Amino acid sequence: MKVAYWPGCVSRGFTPELHGSMAKVAPLLDIELVELDRGACCGAGVIAEHNQELADTLNARTFALAQQVDGAELMMNICSTCQGAQSECQERLDANAEYRSQVNSNLEGEGLSYEKGLTNKNFLWLLVEEIGLERLRGLVKRPLTNLKVGPFYGCYIVRPRNRLGIDEQHPRDQYLEMLIDALGGTVIKYAGMRKCCGFPIITMNKNASLRQAGRHLGDAADADADCLVTPCPLCHLNLDLQQPLAERAVGRELRMPVLHLPQLVGLALGLEPQELGMSRHVVRPSSVIDWSAAVVAAAA
Amino acid sequence: MAEIRERPPEPFTLRLRRYDPASGEAPYWDEHTVELEPHRSVLEAILQARDRFDGSIGIRCSCRQAICGSCGVRINGEPALACHTHLDAAKDSARGGVIEVEPMGNMPVLKDLIVDMDAVHWKKIRRVTPWLLPKEPVPEREYLVPREAMVDVTQTMACIQCGACVSDCLSMEVDPGFIGPAALAKSYRFVGDPRDDQHRERLNDLAQDPQGIFDCTHCFKCVEACPKDVNPMGQIMRQRRIATGDFHIKDPNNGKRHEAAFTTLVRDNGLLWEAELLPRSYGGNSWWGKFAPAAGKELLNSLPAIIRALLRRKVTPAAALKPHRIPPTDRKNVRAIYDKVEGREQRLELNLYIVGEDEAPPPPAVTADAGAAPAAAASGTATATVDAPSAADTATAPEETAAPQPSAAPQPSAAPEPSAAPEPSAAPEPSAGPEPSGDSEAGESR
Numbered sequence: 001m002k003v004a005y006w007p008g009c010v011s012r013g014f015t016p017e018l019h020g021s022m023a024k025v026a027p028l029l030d031i032e033l034v035e036l037d038r039g040a041c042c043g044a045g046v047i048a049e050h051n052q053e054l055a056d057t058l059n060a061r062t063f064a065l066a067q068q069v070d071g072a073e074l075m076m077n078i079c080s081t082c083q084g085a086q087s088e089c090q091e092r093l094d095a096n097a098e099y100r101s102q103v104n105s106n107l108e109g110e111g112l113s114y115e116k117g118l119t120n121k122n123f124l125w126l127l128v129e130e131i132g133l134e135r136l137r138g139l140v141k142r143p144l145t146n147l148k149v150g151p152f153y154g155c156y157i158v159r160p161r162n163r164l165g166i167d168e169q170h171p172r173d174q175y176l177e178m179l180i181d182a183l184g185g186t187v188i189k190y191a192g193m194r195k196c197c198g199f200p201i202i203t204m205n206k207n208a209s210l211r212q213a214g215r216h217l218g219d220a221a222d223a224d225a226d227c228l229v230t231p232c233p234l235c236h237l238n239l240d241l242q243q244p245l246a247e248r249a250v251g252r253e254l255r256m257p258v259l260h261l262p263q264l265v266g267l268a269l270g271l272e273p274q275e276l277g278m279s280r281h282v283v284r285p286s287s288v289i290d291w292s293a294a295v296v297a298a299a300a
Numbered sequence: 301m302a303e304i305r306e307r308p309p310e311p312f313t314l315r316l317r318r319y320d321p322a323s324g325e326a327p328y329w330d331e332h333t334v335e336l337e338p339h340r341s342v343l344e345a346i347l348q349a350r351d352r353f354d355g356s357i358g359i360r361c362s363c364r365q366a367i368c369g370s371c372g373v374r375i376n377g378e379p380a381l382a383c384h385t386h387l388d389a390a391k392d393s394a395r396g397g398v399i400e401v402e403p404m405g406n407m408p409v410l411k412d413l414i415v416d417m418d419a420v421h422w423k424k425i426r427r428v429t430p431w432l433l434p435k436e437p438v439p440e441r442e443y444l445v446p447r448e449a450m451v452d453v454t455q456t457m458a459c460i461q462c463g464a465c466v467s468d469c470l471s472m473e474v475d476p477g478f479i480g481p482a483a484l485a486k487s488y489r490f491v492g493d494p495r496d497d498q499h500r501e502r503l504n505d506l507a508q509d510p511q512g513i514f515d516c517t518h519c520f521k522c523v524e525a526c527p528k529d530v531n532p533m534g535q536i537m538r539q540r541r542i543a544t545g546d547f548h549i550k551d552p553n554n555g556k557r558h559e560a561a562f563t564t565l566v567r568d569n570g571l572l573w574e575a576e577l578l579p580r581s582y583g584g585n586s587w588w589g590k591f592a593p594a595a596g597k598e599l600l601n602s603l604p605a606i607i608r609a610l611l612r613r614k615v616t617p618a619a620a621l622k623p624h625r626i627p628p629t630d631r632k633n634v635r636a637i638y639d640k641v642e643g644r645e646q647r648l649e650l651n652l653y654i655v656g657e658d659e660a661p662p663p664p665a666v667t668a669d670a671g672a673a674p675a676a677a678a679s680g681t682a683t684a685t686v687d688a689p690s691a692a693d694t695a696t697a698p699e700e701t702a703a704p705q706p707s708a709a710p711q712p713s714a715a716p717e718p719s720a721a722p723e724p725s726a727a728p729e730p731s732a733g734p735e736p737s738g739d740s741e742a743g744e745s746r
Contacts, residue, residue, distance in 0.1 A: 014575075095657040096655065201518075282608045
C-alpha cells in the first residue's frame with residue numbers, strides 16, 4: 001500500500017534510528033512511503049498553546065500536501081505526539097466549515113487546500129487495522145519467543161479516547177500488547193505503560209520530568225521486562241536519551257533498553273539489530289541483541 | 301427505558317480496597333457478591349454490601365445522581381463517580397468479571413474508599429483565590445457580559461469538585477505540590493470571566509509558581525477523568541496562552557522561553573531543531589541563548605546523557621550544529637503563514653465547547669462517552685469565534701468607562717444576556733449554557 005508518510009521532526013533529528021528503521025521495515029510489509037518532506041512541524045501542542053490558528057494552519061498544510069500524493073490510501077505517521085497534535089487540529093478543522101475555510105485561506109498563496117476527512121494513522125494503527133495481525137504473523141521470520149517486551153504508548157496516542165477514535169471495535173490503547181503477541185513476544189504489563197514519560201516538562205520541571213521517566217522504567221524493570229517498545233520518539237528521548245539522568249533522579253540503576261516500534265517489528269521480520277540502528281541508543285539494548293544472537297545460534 | 305427496568309437482578313462481585321490507617325494494619329482486598337439489576341450503579345452495590353455484609357465499609361456519598369461529587373473512586377483502575385457507573389458497564393471492563401473499587405489516588409486515604417479531600421484538593425482550590433475580584437467600585441447595577449464569555453466559563457463552572465482529575469494527575473504523582481488540574485481549571489473560571497479585574501495578577505501568580513501552569517505535563521489524564529467535560533488541561537493551556545501571549549508574562553520556569561524558542565525554531569526551519577531548543581529554553585530565544593549562564597548550567601547537568609549520546613553516534617556534532625530543514629521555498633511559505641496569522645490584531649480561535657460542530661460528527665466512538673460531546677452543540681452558534689478571554693478583554697473596556705453595557709462585543713441576542721451579581725456564590729447559570737451532561741441515567745435508575 002502507498003502512504004503519504006509523515007516522519008515528524010525528532011525522527012530526523014535526535015532519533016534518526018527511528019526514521020531509518022521505518023525505511024528498512026516498510027518494503028518488508030509492502031508499504032510504499034512517499035515522504036512529506038515539505039511539511040512543517042506539527043507543533044507538538046506547544047505551537048497550539050502559543051496560537052491555535054497557527055498550529056491548525058501548519059497542520060492543514062501538511063494534510064493538504066498528503067492529499068496531493070497520488071494514489072496514497074492515507075497519511076501515516078511514526079510519532080505518537082504528531083498523531084495527538086494533528087488529531088487535535090483535525091478535530092477543529094473538520095468540525096467547522098467556516099473555520100476550515102478561514103484556515104485554508106492562509107494556504108491560498110501556495111495553492112493548497114485541506115479537504116475535510118483525511119485519514120491519518122500512526123504506524124501502530126496501520127499495522128493492526130490495515131495490514132492486520134494475521135497477515136503480520138505470516139510475515140514473521142524470527143518470532144520474538146521468550147523476549148519480554150513492555151509496551152509504552154505515550155499519552156498522545158491513548159488520550160483523549162473520543163478524539164483518537166478508541167472504542168470497542170478499535171481498542172487502539174491495546175494494540176501494542178496485541179502486536180507484541182502477534183510477533184511472538186511476551187507482553188509485560190506494568191503500572192506506567194499508558195502514563196506520561198515526562199518529556200513535555202523537561203525544560204520546565206526537569207526533576208519531575210525525570211522522576212516520571214525513572215518511575216516507569218523502574219516499574220518495567222521490576223516486572224522483569226527485557227526491553228520497552230514505544231511508538232513515540234519524544235518518549236524515547238526521555239526514556240532512553242535521558243535515562244542516565246533519570247537514574248539519578250530516582251536513585252536506582254535502570255538499564256532498560258527502549259526500542260522504537262519499527263525496530264521491534266523489523267527484528268521479528270528478520271532484520272539485524274545493527275541495521276535497525278540499535279547501536280545508536282544511549283541504553284544499549286544488550287538484552288535484545290543477546291536474544292537475537294541466541295536465536296540465530298539456535299537456528300544454526 | 302421500560303426494557304431496562306425489566307432486566308432482573310443478577311449477581312455482581314465487588315472487590316473493595318480496604319484500609320484503616322488507625323488500625324495499623326496494611327491495606328487489603330475484600331470481596332462481596334450482591335444481587336442488583338444491571339443498570340444499577342456501583343455505588344448502590346457498595347451500599348448493599350455495607351448494609352448486608354459489613355457495616356464498616358467506608359464510602360462517602362450524598363446525591364447519588366452525579367451532582368454532589370462525593371463518591372469519586374477508582375473503578376477497575378479508572379477514576380469515576382460510583383453513582384454514575386452502571387454495574388453492567390463496570391463488569392464489562394473488569395478483569396475476570398470482578399468489579400474492583402479503590403480509593404482515588406494522589407490523596408491520603410482516611411478510610412477504605414474515602415480520601416482526604418481537605419488535605420489536597422480543597423487546599424489547592426483555595427490556592428487560586430477562587431472567588432471573583434471585581435473592579436472597584438462595584439457598579440450599582442448588574443454587569444452585562446457577552447453571552448459567549450459566560451458560556452465559555454460555564455465549562456469550568458460545571459466542575460462538581462469530585463477530585464477525579466486530581467486523583468489521576470500524572471504531574472502530581474511525582475510532584476505533589478503541583479497546583480493541579482481542578483484548581484487550575486477553577487482559576488480559568490475567573491481568568492475567563494470579564495467581570496474579574498485581576499486576570500494579569502492571577503496569571504502572573506500561577507506563572508511564577510514553579511508548580512503552577514507550567515508544571516502540567518500535558519498527559520490528558522484529567523481530560524479523560526472528568527465526568528463533567530471540564531477539560532482541565534485545555535483550561536491550563538489557555539491560561540499559558542493568555543499569560544505569555546496577551547500579558548507577556550515572563551516566568552522563572554522557562555515556560556515563556558520554551559514556547560518562544562519552539563515557535564521561532566519552527567518558523568525559521570520549518571522543523572524543530574532539538575539541539576537548539578533546549579539551550580534556548582534555558583538561556584533565551586536567540587542563537588546566543590546557549591551562551592547564557594542558565595544554559596551552561598543545564599548543559600553541565602546533562603553531560604552524562606550528552607556524552608553517551610555522542611559516543612553512540614545517536615547525535616553527531618554536525619547534526620547538533622546544523623538544523624534539519626524543509627526546502628527553502630517551503631520555509632518561505634511557512635514564514636508567510638506566521639506573518640499572516642501572528643499579524644492579526646486578535647487571535648482567531650475555535651472553541652468547540654462554545655460553538656459545537658456545524659456538521660454531522662462521525663458516529664460516537666464510545667457509547668458511554670457520547671453524552672459528553674453534544675453538551676457543546678447545545679449552545680447553538682455555528683460561527684468561528686474568538687476565544688473567551690479576548691471577548692473578555694473587549695468586554696472590560698466599556699466597564700472602564702463606567703458604563704456596564706456590552707457595547708464592544710455585539711452578539712445576536714436571541715437569548716437574554718445572562719446577568720450575574722459579583723458574588724461568585726450567587727452567579728446564576730446563563731440561560732443558554734450547556735447542561736452538565738449525563739445526569740439522566742442516574743436519575744432514571746432511581
